[in-house]
Amino acid sequence: MDASEEPLPPVIYTMENKPIVTCAGDQNLFTSVYPTLSQQLPREPMEWRRSYGRAPKMIHLESNFVQFKEELLPKEGNKALLTFPFLHIYWTECCDTEVYKATVKDDLTKWQNVLKAHSSVDWLIVIVENDAKKKNKTNILPRTSIVDKIRNDFCNKQSDRCVVLSDPLKDSSRTQESWNAFLTKLRTLLLMSFTKNLGKFEDDMRTLREKRTEPGWSFCEYFMVQEELAFVFEMLQQFEDALVQYDELDALFSQYVVNFGAGDGANWLTFFCQPVKSWNGLILRKPIDMEKRESIQRREATLLDLRSYLFSRQCTLLLFLQRPWEVAQRALELLHNCVQELKLLEVSVPPGALDCWVFLSCLEVLQRIEGCCDRAQIDSNIAHTVGLWSYATEKLKSLGYLCGLVSEKGPNSEDLNRTVDLLAGLGAERPETANTAQSPYKKLKEALSSVEAFEKHYLDLSHATIEMYTSIGRIRSAKFVGKDLAEFYMRKKAPQKAEIYLQGALKNYLAEGWALPITHTRKQLAECQKHLGQIENYLQTSSLLASDHLLTAEERKHFCQQILDFASQPPDSPGHKIVLPMHSFAQLRDLHFDPSNAVVHVGGVLCVEITMYSQMPVPVHVEQIVVNVHFSIEKNSYRKTAEWLTKHKTSNGIINFPPETAPFPVSQNSLPALELYEMFERSPSDNSLNTTGIICRNVHMLLRRQESNSSLEMPSGVALEEGAHVLRCSHVTLEPGANQITFRTQAKEPGTYTLRQLCASVGSVWFVLPHIYPIVQYDVYSQEPQLHVEPLADSLLAGIPQKVKFTVTTGHYTIKNGDSLQLSNAEAMLILCQAESRAVVYSNTREQSSEAALRIQSSDKVTSISLPVAPAYHVIEFELEVLSLPSAPALGGESDMLGMAEPHRKHKDKQRTGRCMVTTDHKVSIDCPWSIYSTVIALTFSVPFRTTHTLLSSGTRKYVQVCVQNLSELDFQLSDSYLVDTGDSTDLQLVPLNTQSQQPIYSKQSVFFVWELKWTEDPPPSLHCRFSVGFSPACEEQLSISLKPYAYEFKVENFFTLYNVKAEIFPPSGMEYCRTGSLCSLEVLITRLSDLLEVDKDEALTESDEHFSTKLMYEVVDNSSNWAVCGKSCGVISMPVAARATHRVHMEVMPLFAGYLPLPDVRLFKYLPHHSAHSSQLDADSWIENDSLSVDKHGDDQPDSSSLKSRGSVHSACSSEHKGLPMPRLQALPAGQVFNSSSGTQVLVIPSQDDHILEVSVT
């Protein structure tokens, strides 16, 4: 075959590399199909399945088709992959068996043998079929036979290694089909070859890597091998995989360096330790830096060369992958890493060389990125690049310092020599940047050329960096660069430019509470302010530094001395003051008043002791310490009273001040809590409310602008307050630490004094604490003399001596000798004079100052108490005993008379209401020496007892019971009880049944006394009695005075028994006992016990034939529901008024329960007919017809109510007029007139025999 002599293309490491495919056989044929082939091959992607579990990839294949030559086949051990032929294709057009046999077969065999010799199995035979040729040679065998022959001859079992391409140059569907089949086959085979050959290569590479511990192993050699793989991936457009190869190399190398640092050095690494001679930065503008690559290949590369080359490759691949920001990020890491590695490997580097390298590299990376991104992209990704900017700035700065470009004088000869050396290491500018105006190389050269140029470049870079940091919100970083800039300006003697950066940084550190940076920046700021001649600011900063514990003692002393030196200078103009805030100089720790309640009367002396904690490192002599005081007349005069103030002040009088939190941050959420107070302003004339509101007392703490936090550094905010009222202390030396300072003042005007400012003056320097917080006040008051009289006990008891306490608050009045209190005597109250009574004089602070005997003189009307001599604002206290004479006792009889009518019910009422004692008020008018007006004092005495009486009967015998109830808390001894008849009935005798003459009565207990009434003649209708009993407190043995007995008067009426009521229950006839459920008979026997008496003469009494009779109503009531009354339960009877007249009533009752049952009650009422003019002719009962419900009309003598139910209505009907109709009235007989002789009797009821039903109710 006549193969054209195409020269073997040299391997060029560019992106145009493609996998090599060799072509053997008919070269002309191949040339004819080549255009279509090279165009069609990459059109369709192919899935590449990969070994080691790597993810399959879609890949567009391209190939470099070259003519087959035996030299192309790699020899054993060849590591080159780029030149590796991945596939061998044999092209033939042969359709003639003869031709085939004659030439093609031999050629193919030769080709195959060469391939076999190199153990290459990636081959393909293409038979191109041409219809035109077929037509020319009609005698040829069918084409299949040629294909079959070839398949038979060469493709043993790999029939797919032979493909037919039909009419490749035609435009028919058959051609298309044929092409597609061919291309698919080609792609598949190519990929198979890749997989196989790359897999083999990777295995070899790994084997090589595993040998890295062997002595002769070379990293550079290995580098070249793995890079070959990277190149292939890159060739296949698999940039990700290519990057992985470089990253692996990077990691391997880094690990070696780290291990070297740990003492595990590899021999080959020593080569990288050669001194750095060139520092021309990264080169990123070429895809492959062949110069560096060759130096690696020759094993001549330095560490920087290797790193530069590696990074340039990574950068190229990352840019292919559209990841420019990762380039920036990796670049920063690389630069840091290189610096560290050189240090670790102890490579000798000329000073500044690395700075140059880093600077150039930073700019190179930045320019490379800028070259492939548009402005908007760059602006939105500043966060990725700003680090490089910052790094470049930093490096340029250090180069400037190194080369003497930042000093005032400019570089000296040594600096210049160093500059020359550094520039020499840069070498010549590379051709690819030579035409770029702003190339990193040119920038560096220019910056190092002169002081001015350096300044320009440095400021440009700094400002750009600060701007970028600020724009992405990295304020701290911006401030940090700014601080470097400030340092630069300070070096350049331009403090005015430095100040703003220092202030800005300081503000930031203060806001976030970074103590050490604060101190450092302040020191710089102090220097700056000193140069600027900002005296106040400098002194302020100095005071802060002098109090800074992070500085050494020497430094602090230095700054303190700065202040003292200034203070000792005569001021520029007399009276000129430099006002500085106090907190850095000294802190107010606590304050306490003497007297501790901070209340003094007019003319009194007040001491204020404060603790100041000096922050200065040395003792400081202070000319004067002044507290400005604000005076206000308190409108609410109550506030000034001593009582109020003693109640409302802190007990120990010490006020602690919170320590200043500076320099630590006032974080937004640690603001002090709101201190809100209600405020009422009242009209002075009538005390009505004028305005009200809420005041926040710590506004100045809360509403401090956050930005003005830095005003700590600017003393202008502090204003000196000039006030009329000051507390002053002169010539004080403040030692470091706590100092006690005492102010003494005499109170003048009454009112409230608020401590406002604290100032300390050192020469012309004034340290001012603008607000004293929490608010500290003291009060000066003026008080009117006052007299208070109050009982010692909770309440005063009448009848026994009681102690009363007199308190004289002198106020502004001085008690002179002879001053006395004149008490006008109340009639029923005695003032008991005791010889031993003493008055005690207390000072304002409740300290006893003196004691004197009290002289009391009593006359009929006036008791005079001479007061002991006492100065103003003192308190005199003494006690007097008073005795309230029991006045004529309030006649409790009336209520008791009612009680006699219905003793049970009334008794309950009594108990309810009778809890409190009866009281009497005594008014005493007192004349005080300080006033022309009398003071009237009311004393309330309580009567300790309550007395009730009861009339008791036994048949016709009568008894009076008196109950004395002790309501007080005290126990008493009762003695000599008497009951006398104050009426004039001569024959009445009161026989006491009480045995003891002396009897104790305990608190809340009662004692009963009983007398029997005896008479001979007719008893009087009423009886007036007086009960008296002597009493004395049980606890006191001896009383100085005799006490009046307690008396109680009462009246008893109608006490003579007129009727005896006897009730009896009988079992049914023939039965022995009453049984439940069976009717029993109730016999009621009413017996008249006396003849006509005075008390009987009333409306009910009727007279006929000298016989008198009266109408009574009886009623049987069983309140305990033991009995069922069958039939009528009440009735009216006509009772003859004569002794022993009896009336018997019989009725039926039924026991409801078994057991001993008390008899039902039988009550008697007097039945009074209605007495009126128009009804007089009527029968007493005829009106009842109108009210059939109430009374049975047929009942003439005994009108019965029909049932128990109507009983209540009988009462109401009888006791009051109903609907204006005349109604009979019922009047209860007084208890004394009826005696129930069967009360208390019980009847035995046995259960009925057939009572087998047991009722159980469950609730």
Place this chain on the structure above:
Amino acid sequence: MAVCIAVIAKENYPLYIRSTPTENKLKFHYMVHTSLDVVDEKISAMGKALVDQRELYLGLLYPTEDYKMFRKLHNSYTDVMCNPFYNPGDRIQSRAFDNMVTSMMIQVC
């Protein structure tokens, strides 16, 4: 080996900061303070893109730390916070924490 360990309050002031005595303390203070910029960024980014909130490690602020160290430090910090006498926001003065930091600083990674 750690050269500086700092615990920063959420208000950005240092609760605890310690560096190896041989090194320039001030430099580390500045460096830690400046790195708060990155912390701020990472934390705000965390809020936006719902990154696993349980992951407390922010990654590298400056290439000197490692993961294990953070876990250990965080556990010790949690212990400090659990102390009932510790007032959140105060400077950390716990001796146990101090000892742990010391051990981390001398530990060679």
